Amino acid sequence: MEKSYDYLIAGGGIIGLTIARELKLRYPHLQIGILEKESGIAYHSSGRNSGVLHAGFYYTEDSLKARFTREGNQKMTAYCLHKGLKINQCGKLVVATNEEEVRGLEELKRRGDRNGVELQWMTEEQTSRIDPSVKTYKKALYSPSTSTVDPLEVCNAIYQEIVSLGVEVLFETAYKGKQDATILTNNGELRCHYFINAAGLYADRIAKDFNYGDDYTIIPFKGIYLKYAKNKEDVETNIYPVPNLANPFLGVHFTKTVDGTIKIGPTAIPALWRENYRGLENFKLKEFFSILYYEAKLFITNSFNFRRLAFEEIKKYYRPGFINLSLNMVKNIDRRGFGQFARPGIRAQLLNKKTLELVSDFVLEGDEQSMHVLNAVSPGFTCSFPFASYVVDEIEKKKQIPELNHQLKMKV
Template sequence: MGKYDYLIIGAGIIGLTIARELIRRYPRKRICVIEKEDQVAMHSSGRNSGVLHAGFYYSSDSLKARFTRDGNIAMTRFCEENRLKINKCGKLIVAVNEEELAGLEELKRRGDRNGVELVWLDLEEARKIDPNVFTFQRALYSPNTSSVDPVEVCQQMKWESSRSGVEFRFNTVYLRHNNNQLVTNHGIIECDYVINTAGLYADKIAHKYGFGKKFTIIPFKGIYLKYTKNKSDVMTHIYPVPNLNNPFLGVHFTKTVDNSIKIGPTAIPALWRENYSGLHRFKSSEFIQILYYEAKLFLKNSFNFRRLALEEVKKYKKTNFIHLSLKMIRHLDIEGFGDFLKPGIRAQLLNKETLELVQDFVLEGDHQSMHVLNAVSPAFTCSIPFAEYVVDEIIKNQKQNFIQSDSVRYRKIDY
């Protein structure tokens, strides 16, 4: 099947942006992306909310803070340059009581440290942006939060990279490797360097290369519910004050690129990695392993997992789900909601030793392979600067190996 300089496993947004960055730097290199599905963005990337976050949720010492801020700018530019749909509707973060005002204060501090614009509004000012919003005394407004169509973005990325010389091989499944040979369901592919961006299966592949041994993926199911009555009852993104101790932002209102309204998502612990509906793609080995770790989390109540799991499962009932959204607005027709939308699965990295959810990006690799173990939300927003960072790390590892190899060679000569 030929030999490549770089081979990327997975055609989600992270794999696509890394391919794009590599071909931009090395237009003469042979780069290939393999994907087990028949098209790009068939899992987390294509089932993403589409929100381009601004970058104020995260502590300033995290990679997420920098990549979200810079990624918002980069992805906005990418959409505008390629005439892709973008809805610059902004976001209101609201409090429901006096206690949550402290949470808004912390978000404002983080936004200031991260260089992200956030504006204090009183209730009257907030209602000029969205007449239907409710908040206790004050709200924060993020003018740079917007929405895109994630599938459209991924398809454009693929088209652009294909035109520049990147090869895509779909319906191609990584099975195992032997040094620089990858065994797939369509034969052997040789490459000098492997980049693992396999999302829900990134840890499994990393383990085969000897990396990420202390981590495992725990899947969480995210579901949105569409408001079908109209597109005008909510005018902007409306979010609650989140619990900053876990990576989930709570049920909120999202405005899509076509101005539709949806609420969500859930963060329901899934029972296997692609547990979208029914027994589709059920794997007993995954079920046993994931149930084992979820049981440990439940019994030890790490990061309040017990409460999280019980509250999230209740969201399968529509009325419970809708009720959580009503605290942030003045009125809404509860009969105006349609069906649940296509679910997505978040690939959340768990530290098996500490039983903590890892809340920042995790990379492990060497001079032969690099593994994106935790492309944590909001990875879609972060993807362009994150890809630059990954490629920088790859080059650094390759150069370091070259220097070490050269040093050994000269020592042998001297001897």
Template sequence: MYKYDYLIVGGGIIGLTIARELKARMPKKTVCILEKEKDVAFHSSGRNSGVLHAGFYYSADSLKAKFTKEGNQAMKEYCRLHQLPINECGKLVIAANEDELNGLKELKRRGDLNGVNLTWVDEKDIDQYDKNAKTYKKALFSPSTASVDPLLVCQTMKQELVEKGVDFYFQTKYIKSNGNHIETNKEVLTCDYFINAAGLYADQIAKDFGFGKKYTVIPFKGIYLRYAENKASVTMNIYPVPNLNNPFLGVHYTKTVDGTIKIGPTAIPAFWRENYRGLERFNLKEFLRIIYYETKLFVTNAFQFRRLAFTEMKKYRKKYLIHLAKGLVRNINDRGFEKSIKPGIRAQLLNTETLELVQDFVIEGDKESIHVLNAVSPGFTCSIPFARYIVDVMMKKKEDKIMIGGATE
């Protein structure tokens, strides 16, 4: 039986950055990471777009606003330090009509409150930023938005942690806990402190420790299409004005770290947590629970779920997805889009009492464990300062021996 000072469940970017922060502060403490897959970043962290967001979508009182701007710079610094590629291409947010122009004004207001550099662009000048972009009267330009290779970042961080003495247990699945004894599918490990960064399964693990009682994960599938015809057709990220009542940013153009263009993502309600393709990784228990809540959302039409579900399901049709993307640019060839690339699943937290999608990060815990819930986009961008914050909170609560809970404590 192996004993560790800190045991982390989850080998995604949040688990990796927490381990990195722990070793930076306490190099002599023992740390391990349990990961049920054969390597790090198998799920959301390795399947996201790689966009480093600037931080203007989020209300100023949120953890997302607190860490996105700082995280953008921290991740760029990490990539430069380790000689990893960065595409500092920027982003345009464009409007389609007068209502969306008001949406741009709200984004600018939030950006100003969050200290994010945003520039107004007149319709007549937009081709100076991207010759293919089009907008209604105005657009917003974000110079700090960039792209990195998320899988390469995670692999580099894994190697860094191995060199610092962090133990990785791959294909090792958390089963249950009994005090500080953590049972896995292979062995029992013990720890002084337990850290739950399990992404899609964080809510389930939290409940074993008496946390996350009013939350459940509702998975949403994100699909992208790659544009193969000409990498120069779009030179930067081009986004629509999002519906700020939900956490999804709409179909947009992403410029990846190697200059590839892709459109997406969808936010299609999934039916089990790892519902990537067909019946792959089907789980009946998850299916029944998720269908129960999705049916409840459909019947009550909470946050206009019916409209969201119908609109997103239509995006399974390649033609419809391309149609939405075409509205953001002057000219793009429909036939230039290849079949969908590796899909991702967003581990979106639902408050089961209010039937609202949780917009911010959530942390719950006490003197023995901490649970990172709803670390969805821009979780990758925020990860380095967010991990610092999590360890700060963890240390304080270990000393104070006070239970914590909620998004902003």
């Protein structure tokens, strides 16, 4: 039988889950469904990320990321504490290795001040009091509001909440296309008054069926973390280098997880298909040629120094070299103490096909019938609660169907 929903969402990651939650809290009587092609929620980026709740000082003040990261950190922290979820409120140190990187710290402090994010200057001595293993040049920045959570635990808590509110999640049900208000899936047809695309790695593909996202394509980057197996004491907080602010990656850093585990990473290795986790797993020939085409263009034009980025990232497959990148930030780490690589993740990074630039901010496109989250990369997990509210606000602005608007108001 053909089912019908007021809102139908593609994607059971953190963005799809929080949008469903926001809709249900605003409109408790509406029928809301989520399409998820996997057998469970948060199977891809949302369940494979570092779990860091960022503070919001990396981003320029006019960006959506700056707007949502600080608020998202506060809301996600409050949610975890309220629900009794694991959270490690250990903070973060951003360290420098030379005078140029000290100037980079100063730029981060300016951004943090403009974004209303607490950042504290630390001398080398003060830094050592927070974490005796940290090594920095002259000074460092301390972010007390940075913490880590278990991303799968958080997603499962939100999933349980929305199901209890009446949201229907259709597992192993993949979007296959559309015909007017009918959404085609591998498990039959579904009708919806409004469609929301939060499909992550495949968001650009789905958007094109609705005549959106023509300027963009997803370029996947593989992120890998290496666990420190010797102990859980050699590093006590998250330790980050000064990033290259010209690209959206933060560099290899130390993460202190909710259970105290230490890991370094991630990589940002250009992947050759969208779910290129291991070997030929999930290989799709059409994706391979499409992604290879754009990566070749980036290599030839050397847009945003792609050649250097690609070479540097591919070298991280060499384990000793990968470990060496982390050693500049610490004094007392046993290079032989590292164990296994963690489960890899894929970053769904949006590329502007016209300018050949990586899009660093959130991108949202839509109208009175559909809305498409084209770019929700890091710190999308941290931003998810306020970003979901923003998406629903934008949907309300776009909708031009008086009858349905009237129904929504009456049902609330």
